[in-house]
Amino acid sequence: MEKLVRAGSTTYVVALAILIIGLLFPALPGGALSLPEASSNAIRIQAEDYTRYYDTTPNNVGMIYRLDDVDIEPSYDLSFDGVNFHPEYLYGHSYNNGFRVNSISSNEWLEYDLNIPVTDTWKFTFRMARLFAGNASFDLAIDGQPVAGSPFTINSTGHHHIFQDIVVTHVNLSAGTHVVKITFHGEAYDLAEFDWFYLESETNPPLPVSPVPHDYGAPPTPPPGYVSPVSQYGRLQVQGVDITSAISGDPIQLKGVAPHGIQWFPTIDDYTISNYAYDVGAQITRIPMYVEQFGGYTYGPTAKAYMIAKTDEMIQDAIDAGIYVLVSFHVHVDPTPYDDEAVEFFTHVASTWGDRPNIIYEIVNETDGSSWAPVKNYADEIVPVIRDIETFNGWPHNLIIVGTPSWCQRPDLVVGNPINDGNLAYTFHWYAAGHPSSLWQNIDTARNANLPIIVSEWGTGSWDWASPNINLEQSGLFLDFLDERNISWINWSWNIKGEALSSLKSTASMQGPWPVGDLTTSGIFVKGRLNEL
Template sequence: MFSKIKKINFFKKTFSFLIAVVMMLFTVLGTNTYKAEAATTSFGGQLKVVGSQLCDSNGKPIQLKGMSSHGLQWYVNFVNYDSMKFLRDKWGVNVIRAAMYTNEGGYISNPSSQKEKIKKIVQDAIDLNMYVIIDWHILSDNNPNTYKEQAKSFFQEMAEEYGKYSNVIYEICNEPNGGTNWANDIKPYANYIIPAIRAIDPNNIIIVGTSTWSQDVDIAADNPLRYSNIMYTCHFYAGTHTQSLRDKINYAMSKGIAIFVTEWGTSDASGNGGPYLDESQKWVDFMASKNISWTNWALCDKSEASAALKSGSSTTGGWTDSDLTTSGLFVKKSIGGSNTTSQTSAPTFSLQSGTYDSAQTVTLTSSDNDSVIHYTTDGTTPTSSSPVYTSPITISKTTTVKAFTTKTGMTDSNITSAVYTISNTDPVKQVSAPTFSYNQEHTIQLKL
C-alpha cells in the first residue's frame, strides 16, 4: 500500500513386513502435520507467460484472483492453513500474496522471524494446491537497490527451498517510489536479482515492480527485461486511480508485456476513504476483460476501508457476510465466492395443520435468539412488512398461517405454513314432527 512453504518362512516374513509398512503408513497419515489436499480445478499447474498473457501448464490463459495479506509483522495471524483453505473453498481464491515488508519492523530488522512466517505461508499454499506470491515489500525504503544484497540472498533461499514447486511466484520489489525510476534503478535491480533466482529456479513466474508505486507499466513496456516468464505489477486504489491508469495498462499490454495487479484496494491510495465501489467495479470488469490476475489488499481487520474483515473477526476463516466489511463483501463477490452467510431457522408451530371442532391457539417459536418472526393469516406470503409475531394467535375460523424468521447478519429462513380448518361449532339439531298427508301446499314453522 502507498503510505504506508523356504516359501512359508518367506511368506511369513513378507507378510510381517507388509503389516509393518501398513502400520507405518497409518502412523504417518494420522499425524497432524499431513495436510495434502486434492488438487482444485482452479490450480493450473506450471504457469508461464505467453505474450501479454499469464497461462496455465497447457498454454491456456488463466486469471488468478485472491487476497494479499497486510504486513506480516502486524497481521500474519490472518494468513494460515485454515483461513487459506476457507478462502479457497468458499470464495474461490486460488492465489495468496504474502506481503513481507522490508522496513517498518519487517525483514531487515527481523530476518529470521519474517522468513519463518513466509515459509509457513508458502508451505500451506503448496499443501492446499494454491499459488502463493512471495512479496519483497519495499515501501518506505523507496529504492529496491537499498537492500539488494539482502533481497538476493533471500530470493536465493526461497528458490532453493521452493523452486521445485509450481505454486510459487516471486515478487521482487513491491512499490518503488520517491524518485526511483525504471531505467536507472529498477531495471538494474531486476537484472541483478532475476539471474540469481533463475540459476536455481528456471521456470516460476517473477513479477517486477515499476516506478511511482508500481504504476508506470507503460515506461517498463518501452524498455522491457529480456527474460522469460516475467510479469510487471501495476497497483491501484479505486478512489485515486481511474481511467488514465487503465490506459497505461492497455498501452503496456499492446507492447507485449504481461501485467499482474498484485495489489489493489476499493479505498483511496491511503487505504482509507470510500470504499469506491463503482470505480472498483470498473477495475474488476477491466481486469476480467484483459484476463489480468490480481490480489486484493488486504486480508486483515485493520480499521481502514480497504480491510476485508471487521474488527475482531476470526483469524482462521469461517467468516459469514456479517464478518466482512463493505470492501470484503465486494471482493468476495468479485472473486466469485459462495454465500457463506448462515440462514436463520424457520419458525415452528405449536399446533399441526388439521381440522378442529373449536377455536384454537397457535404459538410460533424460533430457535435463534434475537430473531423476529413475521407472519400472515390470510394465506398471502409474508414479507418484512408483515406483522411481527408477539403473542399467540387465536384461530376461530378456517385459516392459513404463514411465517418466516429474520435475524441481523443472517439470511431469512424459509417460509413455513399451516392450514387450520375449524368445523361448525353449533351441533346439528334433529327435529321430529307428526306425519300428515296433505292434498295441497302448507307452510310449516319449526321452532328450535
Template sequence: MATAAAASLLAVPAPALVAATAAAEPVAQAVTRHQAENASISRGLVESNHAGYTGGGFVNYDNAAGSYVEFTVTAATAGPATLTLRYANGSTADRPLAITVNGTAAAGALPFAATGAWSTWATRTTPVTLAAGANRIRATATTAAGGPNLDRLDVETGAAQAGRPADVNGQLRVCGTKLCNQYGKPIQLRGMSTHGIQWYSQCVKPASLDALANDWGADVLRISMYVQEGGYETDPRRFTDLVHGYIEEATRRGLYALVDWHQLDPGDPNANIALARTFFTEIASRHKNKTNIIYDIANEPNNVSWAGIKSYAEQMIPVIRAQDPDGVVFVGTHGWGSLGISDGRSEQDIVSNPINATNFMYTFHFYAASHQDEYFAALSRAAARLPIFVTEFGTQTYTGDGGNDFAYSQKYLDFLAANKIGWTNWNFSDDFRSGAVFKEGTCAGSNFTGTGVLKPAGVWVRDRMRTPDDFPTS
C-alpha cells in the first residue's frame, strides 16, 4: 500500500519536616501550578544547582524510602483531576513515587524513569480524584534511592476535564467488531498521526497539541515512531523517552495516545521482534495505570504472508498483556495495511486464519486518490466480520502527495462514521507534501489554530474532526 518513499514518507527532549506555603500559580483555565520548593518537604532539600527548573528551585529527595513532598491543592468541586509532575532523574535507575490524596493511595509506585541528566526535565501524569476544598497530595519515595528531583506539580480540574474524550470514555475495549468505551458503547475516535518523530518532532509541542485538542477537537494522537530510517534502532533510549513524553502530553489534554511501532522496511515485523519486545515492555509497564493508551504493534507489514504477521502478533500481544492486561492492541494487516489487497490477496486470509487473542483490532490504511473501489469494497466486507481501525489515511495518492480527492475521501469517511470505525489522518507536520496538514515553516512558530496555517488537506480534515462523536454513556 505505502512504501518507504511513499505514504509514510521519507523526509529530507530523617531530618526535620521543612514546611513552606505559597499561593498556587494559575497557568490556564482550571489548571494550577504548585512549585515543589513551596510545598511541605520531609527528608529533602530545596536546591538550584541544575539548570532548567522553573520557579525558585527544585526538591532533591534524600536517598531514603519514605522521603516525600506534600502539596496542598484546592479544588472548587469534588471530581476527577490530572496531576502532572515535572522532574529530572540523572541516575540510571527508576525512582518511583507513591502518590496519595488525603492519605489514600492514588497511584502506587508510579515510575519516574531516568531522564539522562539532572538538567534534563520530563513530566509524569496520573489521574486522581479530589475532594471539594483543600487536598493533601503527597509524593513519597518507595525505594532507598529516594525520589527524583521534583520541580513542580500541575493540577488540571473542572472545566478543562469536562467532556474530554479520554475522560468521558475511559478504558476502551473491543466488543464484537467495535471499539467500545467504559460503558460498553461503540464509539468512533478521530485524530491525527504525527509524521516520523525523528524528522518532525518540532511539530509536536504544547502549542500544536493544544490546537489539536481544543481547536480541531481531536480524540486521539497517533505517535509515529519509525523503527528504521533514522528511528528507534539508532537510539532506543532517546526514542522511547520521546514517546513517553508524547503520551504524557496527550494524557494532559484528555486525548487517547496511539503508540505506533512504525515498521515499514523491512516489511516483515518479525525482523524487529526483539526490539519490539523491549520497547513495548517498557511503554506498557510505565503507562499501564493509564486508561488512554492504545498499542499498535506493526504499522504496515508488506511482502510478508498473513501467517507471518499472525505469528508475530500472537507473540507480541502477550508481551503487552503481561504489563497492561486491559490495553487495546492494534495489528497491521498485510499489503501495507490494505487487508492484503496491495499484495494481491484479500481480507479472507484473515477471516480464515484470525489472530488467537482478544481485545485487539486489525488496521487498514487508504489514500483516497489511489485506493478506490477495490480497496473500499474490501474494507466494507471486512468491517462486517472483523474489528477494524483506520490508523492512517490521506486524501491524496499513496505517496502522501499530489492532488486531493476529497469526494472519494468523503465516501470513506461516511462509511467509517456509519460503522463507528475510528481513524487517524496522515500527517500532523509541515512537510512539503500535500498530505502534511500545515503550510511549510509553520512548525517553527507557535500559531497552529484556525485555517490560515493549513494546506487544503488540513482544512478539510480539521473540518471533519470538529463535529464530535456522541460518546454515549448509557
C-alpha cells in the first residue's frame, strides 16, 4: 500500500531536534548520535530525522529508531583498500554513525524542515552508499523548487557500508525555515543507503574537525577462575550420537549465542566475541556468512572480500577468547547452485584455520526443500574439500555439521542415507513462538538411527522476523529437552536488530559488556540459561 505521511507537524530548529533525539536515543558506540552542534555556518541532519515521507512498502524492516514505514537500520562507514576494510572517521565521528535509511525504492521521498540561521550560499554533502549497479539518482528540491543540477547520480560503491559523498554547491538560502525534499529514482529495489546530509557555508566555511576515534576502553578480560572451553575440551569428536572432548573422551554439551548477518553488523568485533564468552557465558558462537541474501557472498567482489575478511576477523576473535566458532555457509535455499562458492569459501577457511580446534564447519545453513537428496549430493562434494586439506596438512579432522531439509526441521529424513564421514553431525532449527513442539520427535528419530544432532539455531520468538511474539515457557521446555540429551545449542540472536527475539535492546552497543538494562526479555532469559553452566 502506498502511503503519504507527515511524520511531524511542527517545524523544528535543527539544534533542538538533535538535542531531543540524543536524549531519547542514547548514542551507540562510536558516537552514533553525537552530532555536530548546529551553528551559523554548519548543520548536519541524520537521514532518519525526516519530517515527512512517502514510502511504497509498509513497516520499517529494521524495526528500530522509529516505527513508521521508512526502513531504518544501524549505519556503519567503512573503506576498502582491496584487501582489508577500515573504519572511516568523518566530521569527528567514528564509523558507527547511528542509523541510516535503507531499502529505498523509486519515487520514494523524504522531507526535512530545516532552519537556516543566516542568509548565505551553502554547500550540501549527501552521504550515501549503494551495493548494486544500474541507474539510481535523487532529485533535490527546496521549498518546492528544484535545485540546479538535479537529478544527482548515486554511483555504486560495491558495498552497502562503503559510503560516498555527493556534493551540491552554490545553493542560496535565506535565513528562516525551508523544506528540503529528496526524491529517489532508479531501476532497482535498493537504490541507496542514506546516512546523513551536511550543510556548510561557502562564504564562511567551518574549521576542519580532527577525527577522534571512539574510545571503547580497555579490552575485556576473563573473569576470575575462567577456563576457556577449548582449553578444557580440545577438538570436538563425534562418538555415536554424542559430541565428545578429544581430551577426556567424555560427552559434552556446548551452549552459546550468534550475532545476526555479518554483512549488516560490521561492528561485531573482538570486544563482542570476548564478551560473549566472559559476560554472557557462551562456549560457542556462530558466524552467519550470508550467501544469496542482500549484501552476501555472491553480491560482487567487494561484498565477497568483506565477508571473507569479517569471517577471518571473527574466527581470530573466537580463538583469542578460547571459545568454539561455527562457520556457517548461510544459505536459505537449495545449496547446489552455490557449490562453487562453497568450495572457494571452505578452501579458504580450512586452509587458513583448519589446524585450530576451535573451528566447526557448517557447510549449509538451511534449505527450503523437503528432500534430503540435493543436500546430500552437495555435502558429498564439499566435505571432501575440507577433509583433503586437513589430511594434506596432517591435521586432525574438525567437526562438520550439515543442515537438513525443511529449514532444518527434518533431520529424520537423513535416516538410511547419511554422509560417509567420521566426524559429522546434523542440524535442527526451532523457534519457540513459530514452531510446534511436535517437531522435537524428529531429533529423537535421527538419534535412534545413531545420527548426532546439534541445534545450531533456535530462538525465543518466531522465524518471522516481524512477529512481536516470544514464548519463554516453550523455550525453557525445549532447552530442558536438549539438556536431557546433551545436545549443544546456539541461540539466535545476540543483536540490536530490534526483533522480538533479539537479546539486546536497539540502544545497546554490540561490544558489551551488557548490564541487565541493555537486555531484552529474551536476552535476560538466554543469559540466565547460559549461566546455569
